[in-house]
Amino acid sequence: MQYVCDECGHTATKWLGNCPNCGSWHTFKEFKVERKPASEKEHKGKVEGLEESPPPQKLEDIASHAKDRFMSHIQELDRVLGGGFVSGSFVLIGGDPGIGKSTLTLQIGKANPELRILYCAGEESAGQIRQRAKRLGVDSANFYVYTDTNIDNVLKEARKMNPDLLIVDSIQTVYRTELTSMAGSIQQVKECAALLQQLAKKQDITTLVIGHVTKEGSIAGPRVLEHMVDTVLQFEGDSNYNYRMLRSLKNRFGPAQEVGVFEMKESGLVDVLNPSQxxxxxxxxxxxxxxxxxxxxxxxxxxxxxxxxxxxxxxxxxxxxxxxxxxxxxxxxxxxxxxxxxxxxxxxxxxxxxxxxxxxxxxxxxxxxxxxxxxxxxxxxxxxxxxxxxxxxxxxxxxxxxxxxxxxxxxxxxxxxxxxxxxxxxxxxxxxxxxxxxxxxxxxxxxxxxxx
CATH class of the missing domain: 3.30.230.10 (Ribosomal Protein S5; domain 2)
Structure with a gap:
């Protein structure tokens, strides 16, 4: 057995009241250590296409992308991202239940129908997503829905389709069969996030992951999840109001603490371009x-x-x-x-x-x-x-x-x-x-x- 800090992911062999790494109190949780496959079975734990890495390259020899960014055409979202999605980036978006995370990601397909989007849903059936998409006016021929939560199958479909944007809703619902722990556990979240990170960087597939939050409002799971991603977006807002704030807590490709303002309507989230008024x-x-x-x-x-x-x-x-x-x-x-x-x-x-x-x-x-x-x-x-x-x-x-x-x-x-x-x-x-x-x-x- 091991004990892991919920805040920073620090591990210890016994329970500690105070984390020696981040200083948080009463954040250590017990979990069972997952054993790696035996050497003769190691090939079963690998994911096809993600094992090899390119050889070291000189900085001056690395070719830049012809299209470094692409727009979602949702003005406030593009503002918070620093000018749109960066190709091959790994983005995490969190917020309270019902605040509009899934709604916003679905609306990307409506705002930019030319984007090839693979939406991997672990919390809704394909029929439910179709109903919500119809209410929001999403009718893109390039929007694909996949409802399998096995991370190996998700990665396989993503590599085969090679979408412009991969959306995983949510990281707490996907799992890997090589691990015996339940989906949403610390080790499952870390393992699945690491595989999605490799997919984004090695296959140049922009990946957007939705994450649950704790009752305190912080993103659920180990803090290392926020360190692994390129951008962390947080939805803020009071359920008694129709206004939503999308804030970038971390952004490697743009300004941090940037804010976008939305108004929740029956037709979905609408940009508020003059929030002061x-x-x-x-x-x-x-x-x-x-x-x-x-x-x-x-x-x-x-x-x-x-x-x-x-x-x-x-x-x-x-x-x-x-x-x-x-x-x-x-x-x-x-x-x-x-x-x-x-x-x-x-x-x-x-x-x-x-x-x-x-x-x-x-x-x-x-x-x-x-x-x-x-x-x-x-x-x-x-x-x-x-x-x-x-x-x-x-x-x-x-x-x-x-x-x-x-x-x-x-x-x-x-x-x-x-x-x-x-x-x-x-x-x-x-x-x-x-x-x-x-x-x-x-x-x-x-x-x-x-x-x-």
């Missing part, structure tokens, strides 16, 4: 506690509404609730407001919400968040047509943020008239905006409540 569609500046921040997600600027609500606490310990914003960051900002600004939140329940179901991790959201909190505490609305960007330090100082010109360009495009920015973040060019600069928290908080 979508997230601000219900913004009401006359209500206290509402503010607009400019966040950078990947390479794009997004204007998002922050909603704060403070009420007197009826319990000994005040509640602190954040939706779409880091809970620990909220506690830090409240501590700075109390220590440096003298605003008393110790007897207040505090609720913070990022409207639209978006998750914001950009430090530039700090300034808008503290102004929204003070606005709710004082029950005074923030003056209209103003957007915020700036990081708040522990000393109450307003620190500079990156990509100021890009942020201000988005603020101006959406019709805002004012922007509250740090003094250290001077833009390189002029804008049709009233720029209000602040160097510290107390100076910044006074300005949005002024009617001038």
């Amino acid at each position: 979508l997230f601000l569609s219900d913004y009401d500046s006359s209500v206290s506690g509402n503010a607009v921040i400019c966040s950078i997600e990947g390479s794009r600027s997004l204007l998002v509404e922050v909603q704060a609500l403070t009420t007197p606490s009826n319990y000994g310990t005040p509640q602190r609730t954040a939706n779409g914003f880091d809970h620990r960051r909220l506690s830090l900002l409240l501590a700075v407001l109390e220590k440096r600004g003298g605003y008393q939140f110790s007897g207040q329940d505090v609720y913070l919400n990022i409207a639209g179901g978006l998750k914001v991790n950009d430090p530039a959201a700090d300034l808008g968040v503290i102004c929204a909190l003070v606005s709710s505490l004082l029950d005074k609305s923030i003056s209209s047509n103003i957007a915020f960007l700036g990081e708040v330090g522990l000393g109450g100082e307003i620190r500079a943020v990156n990509k100021v010109d890009q942020r201000l360009g988005e603020i101006q495009k959406l019709g805002f008239e004012k922007a509250l920015i740090p003094c250290a973040s001077a833009p390189e060019r002029r804008y049709d905006l009233q720029l209000m600069e602040a160097s510290n928290m107390m100076e910044a908080i006074k300005k949005p409540f002024s009617k001038s």
Whole structure:
């Protein structure tokens, strides 16, 4: 028996509370060691066509592909991939159940009917896929469905057909008969992923694999799976909203943390090309506690509404609730407001919400968040047509943020008239905006409540 860390794949001969490799706690799981076939039976464990590798080549002698990339013709997906699929790449896409992973992969056949696609389904029958494809309007003559979950058969069909794109839905359902463990186990996932990686690199077949997620939201299986692939895409979104965010957590061929925005409709996922306008569609500046921040997600600027609500606490310990914003960051900002600004939140329940179901991790959201909190505490609305960007330090100082010109360009495009920015973040060019600069928290908080 061996014990394997769920986070990083580190193995040990006994159970450990703390992983010595990644430092995670209580992540070691027990599994039975699979024995390799005996030498006289080794040929049974090999996959035809994947045993041999080309000899070493000089870098200057390696021929580049005439067609290094091909487009899915789904704008937001191509944006997140860095300009389309790279030929021979290995892509992993994860997300909560029902968020739209299978829907998006099926829609590739609709958006680009010229692509030769082999869809290997382990969770649905061919008839079920046909029904869903009909609802989504997928009617491509080059879209093939294969429902076998034996990885050897999948590889054999892929090599015979040589598709432009191989889709495996999902990696937890395929298995190899040489291993006695169940499909979805750590060793099955690692073995099947390694074979699919070899197929992508040696046969130059672009492979897209769908992965399940754990209850914490991370991709299920050993962490080594994410290291093996070229690109990791993560679907984010609240089931109560129709909006979906596709984020690249890792990308060897493009920018990481790039974000694509979709809207889920009856006809499938639809590109949202102007997400800022979508997230601000219900913004009401006359209500206290509402503010607009400019966040950078990947390479794009997004204007998002922050909603704060403070009420007197009826319990000994005040509640602190954040939706779409880091809970620990909220506690830090409240501590700075109390220590440096003298605003008393110790007897207040505090609720913070990022409207639209978006998750914001950009430090530039700090300034808008503290102004929204003070606005709710004082029950005074923030003056209209103003957007915020700036990081708040522990000393109450307003620190500079990156990509100021890009942020201000988005603020101006959406019709805002004012922007509250740090003094250290001077833009390189002029804008049709009233720029209000602040160097510290107390100076910044006074300005949005002024009617001038």
